[in-house]
Amino acid sequence: MLRDRRLSGEDLSRIDERIRSDWSVEDIDFEEAIAYHESLPASKEFASVLEDADRPLLQPRAGVPRLDDQIALLGHLEDAGRADLLPTTIDSYTRDNEYEKAQQGLEEARESGEDTLNGFPAVNHGVEGCRELIEALDTPIEVRHGTPDARLLAAVTFAGGFQSFEGGPVSYNIPYTKGHDLAETIEHWQYVDRLAGAYTERGVTINREPFGPLTGTLVPPAIAIAVGLVEGMLAATQGVRSITLGYGQVGNLVQDIAALRALKSLGEEYLPNEATVTTVFHEWMGGFPPDEARANGVIALGAATAAIAEPDKVITKSPQEFGGVPTKEANAAGLRTTKQLIDMMREQDINLDGVEREREFIEESTRSLMDTILQLGDEDVARGVVEAFDTGKIDVPFAPSDSAESAVLPARDDDGRVRILQFGNLALDPDLKDVHTDRLDRRARAENRDRSFQMVADDVDAISEGRLIGRPGGEGA
Amino acid sequence: MLRDRRLSGEDLSRIDERIRSDWSVEDIDFEEAIAYHESLPASKEFASVLEDADRPLLQPRAGVPRLDDQIALLGHLEDAGRADLLPTTIDSYTRDNEYEKAQQGLEEARESGEDTLNGFPAVNHGVEGCRELIEALDTPIEVRHGTPDARLLAAVTFAGGFQSFEGGPVSYNIPYTKGHDLAETIEHWQYVDRLAGAYTERGVTINREPFGPLTGTLVPPAIAIAVGLVEGMLAATQGVRSITLGYGQVGNLVQDIAALRALKSLGEEYLPNEATVTTVFHEWMGGFPPDEARANGVIALGAATAAIAEPDKVITKSPQEFGGVPTKEANAAGLRTTKQLIDMMREQDINLDGVEREREFIEESTRSLMDTILQLGDEDVARGVVEAFDTGKIDVPFAPSDSAESAVLPARDDDGRVRILQFGNLALDPDLKDVHTDRLDRRARAENRDRSFQMVADDVDAISEGRLIGRPGGEGA
Amino acid sequence: MEVLSAMSATVILGVIGSDAHAVGITILEQALSTAGFEVVNLGVQSSQQEFISAAQAHEGDAVLVSSLYGHAEQDCRGFHEAIEEADIDPITYIGGNLAVGQDDFEETRDCFREMGFDRVFDSETKPTEAIAALKADMNIAESEAERARLTT
Amino acid sequence: MEVLSAMSATVILGVIGSDAHAVGITILEQALSTAGFEVVNLGVQSSQQEFISAAQAHEGDAVLVSSLYGHAEQDCRGFHEAIEEADIDPITYIGGNLAVGQDDFEETRDCFREMGFDRVFDSETKPTEAIAALKADMNIAESEAERARLTT
């Protein structure tokens, strides 16, 4: 039965063998891998570079199928983009554990020179391929993916020299897949986290980063934060000691700053002291404007928010987000636009009215959700979160997964803050719910219409159409 | 002798004849010109479009020598840039009243197809040319230039259908030329303003806009505002009734918002009730980064400032500002980036700590300068301002003009606000001076160096190098 | 073709392949239902076979395939052959972000038209455009206003 | 050429034509003075004749022409011919934003080199680069560090 407790050494090796049967990879020698990590310079130690920084570090998203292309791409982001941390984004077939298809795609890419995969198939590149990548660049690199069952990916990339790994059982299931059972996904991630813990115990800290933005689309902060806390707690149980909690920009300055503050303080409250908690802010993860100039405006608002809230890391977007995978130049441009704004604003003392009140509201809401989860699991967070999703007591808007109710519907209030229009079974205290309803009523009155799904649809489109709030009357309004 | 009093009808026609001898232009029939303006649709009435707007209107800068090119350029900014108001920027020869050279340049441009002038020579295009331009576009158009003696330019462009005219005797002298005598320039602008007043009295409101940014480079807000007030008062005396006071972004959010608020309230205080006061905010007018991505960051900070402060108009920059005159695409991109940010932020209720305090400081400082000016002129603002510049009691940093002392040197304090490092003879109350000195001392201590010209030089370069404050250690710091 | 009322028209909607982008179809589903269509939403990560079975089971008049993540071409290979084999003849649309990288949409459109899709939509498509297209293709009476919007 | 000390080298500095951009030369003046040069700053809107007269009057070793506003080419036509006529032979530099519009700097550089300028600087030039160039061209002893910076 699923329990939030640390996997044993035997568990680990048993699973190790099982996952290796999915796809033949060379044998991984843990001791040799530790030695390899130890041979890397301090400047490639992801956790310490991140934790010791005195300003928000910038990291883009990027992944192409071929190794040499990936090296060139990351090199460009390092040089022209001045990225502080680098990513390697994994392709969709690998995320589905379809290593055979990924192999095909990789070979097609090698032959035709065209990228038929949407990311870097790290398992197919194997430990050696990963190490070549790590060695070719000066900056620490994180694995970013969206894989519900990331066990083989973790085994290969950890041995391959990566020291940071995004995702978690909730955040890489609920927004990323349809059919995966949540309890099973948690078990799979217990392996990933335990493996990270095993490296950590040997002095090779593997940084773990729950994927904060979830579906990227109007996710109410308390929901995102609760999921991050759950994943952080699960990871800590397995011995992870460097945890970066994430949050995706919603576009309201006060709410975003408040959410980042709440994320940090709740992280420190809920996660054990042995774990070092850092935060990451994702520039707007929802639909982008189909226009690079306007996209730069969206990116800049994210950068301005980061400059004020000062998270430990910022994940940048490119002005080509709308159109498809960006060119390396556009990707580097997104980094530089962000950097310019952060560096111009960071030293300014900027305090906004209302941040504290919103932070308290977010913290109370998150606690309300966390109480439910822990209660449902009888203080076992693993069982609690499964039960909570099962009953819709915790829920994510626009979630494609069968493991979530997906009954929660968000909409913006009259100030542009994301509130909840339909709660489904979401286990939020009634007085907290009233705040949401009240705020949305106020907006509905201001717009002279009913609270309705149309509001949600309008808000989903608003930023790509050039506004924050989807007022009736469209673009010109 | 120079006096701030309204020119008579005879003055006007006497000057009219004199300036026409500089360059042969067709005879201007005032009655016919009034009738022409009356024939224009309400959507081209600059003053009412600006004054009635319920959000900051966006206006770019743009001027090319040939009429058809200028029409195409402005059409692009209207369509692709969604500009709310349009400019026509005049070339440098016209600014020098070198109409012969401008004619040559225009003809070269017509023959070679290359732009050998840096703007639109409106006097050479004549009343008919201007009217063709006005008719070809849907949006009101302002004349923007930098001409100390703009009498002929005003006569031609007002008759040509333009209803807004930038500049003033101080703001188009001190930052724009070396040798022009300030008293003479004021006389020349009395004509311009009186002509605007004459149109206004006949129901054709000509909007006048003092050039707020001055030298564009670390201008302390109180100096910029005082100059704007002086020019506004001079214009009002001549019957101008629509006055747009300007201010150029310095890059510190609190200081910029405070300055825009001070500009508005002081404008209403100092200018007569009959005049409608609006405000315009210029995106950063100093040196830009030599990189479009980073330039977008600078533009975005301006847009964010405008979204919070809500001036009536925003003059946008393009990401190509550093390199030279921008392409029309880049110019339109600057508009759209700005618009996206303003439209995303405008509905948010954003209040920053410290704005009120900084606003009070700016207002007190401005009053201190205005008191001196009015005292020196025995309550005559025209004579007062000449005397004040003559003695350096009012001064502009980096001013190229022999009419200014140019002894004032600005530098940023530890929060990035522009303060005064060297006062010269600037007539600021001693306790206000102490604030500046104190803040800069604090910064000097933080940087472990003396207050010195090096600080000024570092601050001048800082934004183009990717920071706000020119800390020692350069880019990486 | 007979004139249908939207009420009787059934639309099969889903995201193909291993793509999990759910927001677009959530918006589309709601808009299509409101417009009077019978919508069967398969959700994300639906296989070709799931689309075909649903079209058979529900007598789908139209099959709307969504794809955002850049693998549409691979995921749709053989789809129209399979439809033909299943002996059904629904209208087929595909929409979303159909190519990896910054592609020229005209090329992309041609590619999917050749594969057999009746219409190909880019990711700037608003639900109203899809509805207008469906009504036109199904010969459903529509207002002047909608027709005007479609032809622009 | 004899080895000079910066102290004895006189530099004529100004902005040519009707250009009024003053910030750059203000910074340059200060940096050149600090580096030990004797600087004669003509200010903005200086004519060719003013540069030449100043070079004669002050025995200028170098003439530094600045232009930002895009008319440099017109403003400098005939400048070197006039210098020759005046029978002086200063080192001549030009720097700033030398062409109207978004030009390729290499072309711009060639154009001004052909007109007779010894060195052409773009608007990314830092004062230290100008100083290093002057020292090299005037054969003034300079530190290793400066030399390294110049040659990169």
Ligand code: B12
């Ligand atoms: C939100 C988002 C996500 C969320 C999705 C959450 C969820 N489950 O829904 C998350 C963060 C999980 C995510 C993940 C990924 N994403 Co994503 N994502 C986006 C983003 C930012 C917005 C998409 C969206 O919701 N738009 C809003 C809705 C309303 O619009 P829409 O989906 O376009 O749908 C409208 C129209 O397209 C049209 N339409 C859509 N389908 C159809 C079909 C028909 C028949 C018709 C008529 C119309 C139609 O109508 C809809 C309603 O108006 C886009 C970029 C963008 N567009 O700005 C990238 C984007 C689509 N994602 C992309 C990628 C690569 C991925 C990942 C592979 C990335 C990764 N590296 O992690 C994974 C894929 C995971 C998976 N298995 O699918 C790429 C696709 C690249 C390409 N095609 O070349 C994009 C373009 C981003 C980019 N520039 O790289 N993503």
Ligand code: B12
């Ligand atoms: C501030 C500014 C102004 C201020 C100037 C105030 C003043 N009196 O100084 C104001 C607002 C008044 C102004 C007016 C105009 N400006 Co202006 N201005 C600028 C801006 C934003 C910054 C210039 C600056 O001060 N930079 C900071 C200083 C420190 O750098 P710098 O001047 O480049 O100088 C450094 C180097 O270039 C180098 N250097 C310079 N000269 C030399 C010479 C030598 C020999 C050497 C070795 C080195 C060297 O060293 C300096 C120190 O590091 C630039 C764009 C930009 N660069 O971002 C436009 C810019 C120069 N301006 C421009 C224009 C067109 C004008 C106007 C004609 C505009 C108008 N339409 O109103 C008028 C001209 C008026 C006139 N008669 O000259 C254009 C020029 C276009 C072109 N060359 O193709 C620019 C590039 C803006 C643009 N993209 O359109 N401007």
